[in-house]
Amino acid sequence: MLIEQLINGITLGSIYAIVALGFTLVFGVLGIINMAHGEIFMFGAFIGVVVTASFQGPLWLAFLAAIAVTAVMGYLLERFALRPLRSKQGVSHLAPLISTIGVSIFLENLSHHLFGAGNHPFRASFAEISFQIGSITVYLVQIVIFVISILLMYSLSFWLGKTKAGKALRATAENLETASLLGVDVKRTITMTVIIASAMGGIAGILVGMAFNSVTPQMGLSIGLKGLAIIILGGMGNVKGAMVGGLILGLAETFIVVYGDSGYKDAIAFAAIIIILLIRPQGLFGQKISA
């Protein structure tokens, strides 16, 4: 049982991590908390349901469609909810946060209209593949989720640290004006970041749909808030922090159910975050900001 619970915790944690990676990318570059990320994630899951259930399409097509749709949504989000606020003088730094909240409400209600209120099952034969190790059942999906989250983390780290585009992105994060003076196409860099983050949300959505066989218009909010908590825990804008933070939260939630009371699941997980932050206010992997 213990090992099964460990697998449960790692699966949940990996999903949290992928969601948090999208958050951390946008925050790291734009300094914006993108509250619509959870809803974009939810749309990714729905696209997966539509492709596999309604059109009987193969799984790879579902992934491609979800990535494409969420990438377009990311572009629209940047173009219509973030960019107009960035170019204007005297806009409060909270304005983008509020505008993304607006987008999230819009998307949640839109999915209500498009897909209906109920829970949609995700019927992919891939999700049924499992193997038995002793008395433990492991689902292939669980391994895939873990592997994808690790892959995403490493490719993001590599991309940010080693490639030219990544450097441009970090320069933009450092200082928008300076970067643009030095010849970085700031507009393109920002748009690309939001698109990549959204597409990652879409991937996470499909993975959740497959792992838990449940897709609802409400799934965005709760997972979005957890993603937010994770990037605070791991250190804002830090890729490794998002990964480790996600795994910690996933495992903490699972083991509270095992050894304690499931009613306190969220409470204890978040209490643990508060304690860690009291000891390390900058988050696990965050750098101290010297004033």
Add this chain to the structure above:
Amino acid sequence: MRKQFKKIIQLTTLSSLLVLTACGGNEPAGDQDAQTEGGAVKADIGVVSYISGPGAAYGEAITNGLKLAQEEINSNGEVEINLVVEDSAGKQDQALTAAQKLMNSENVTAIIGPTLSTEMNVVGPEADINGVPIMGTSTTAEGIPQIGEYVFRNSLPEALAIPAAIDKAMEKYDAKKVAILYGNDDVFTKSGFDTMKAAAEEKGLEILTIETFQKGQSDYNAQLTKIKGLNPDLILASALYNEGAVIMGQARKMGIDVPFVGGNGFNSPEVINIAGDAANGLIVATPWYGEKDDQKVQDFVTKYEEEYGKKPDQFAAQAYDALYIMAEALKNAGEADRDAVRDALAEIQGFNGILGEFSFDEEGDVVMEPTVLVIEGGAFKVFE
């Protein structure tokens, strides 16, 4: 922390939401006088229902049921009902605002709804003070009709349904040990849990563990793995069908094959749509059984399917019967007067609707026999 943050977000978004939702879901109130004019008793009946938000499916079923009944009643000619529908979005404050709007309108004789027991707990006392008869069609928690003289319901309370289902399941499977699973952030599922726990204790079942979950959760593996390790004979699950169906799917996937006993919220054909084969073995007690060999029931099912393209669930059926009960009361009262309709409602005995024989007790609560059903081979069957 998460809850608080959620609250902040909800508060900041609430105002905009209210503005948005206030625009939709209204039907123009009839401009005719709600008085007797040559034979037919004319009345405006207010409806407060959960039309937008996570539980919008309930509101949809309820308003569909009401509209179907309205058509039939009006074409009969004895009573002419005009429905004034308001959206509560499943929120107490919005339900109260909607109900107040209806009560302050002179034309509304009585109110049907709201959908959730939590909403009824705030709307009921207000209706009672204002002397407007109000009837819940889906409010199954403890203590609803006891709110006041003007508060009624025609929905089978959990306190009758759950013990009936547990009894039958115990008999058939010789169950001794149970695990309980419930949603702890919803008054409805919480109240269902209290009833389950009390019933299990009373019948001498050993409760191995009590696990909880929250609305909108998608991962139940941790709780289910724990339950699997304890090997119960039955799982009592107080969940709404959306969560409940996913729980069953995940449970069957990890190899838990014992039967589930659910409350009222779990009882919906949607469970089969969502969970597929995994839904087999769900036992529920219900006032509504669509396969019943009764002309009235079959007519309703056919008409409903023609009109809305899906099978009616208990929420549609209860709403349908509720409007007929209301019409009966209006007919007996002979006028669209709030007090007269209340008195006429209280006197309804042995009403024969699609749910079976129905009476109000002296408190305005339900007196009827539940049917225990089980899902077998992808369909609800009578459990024997």
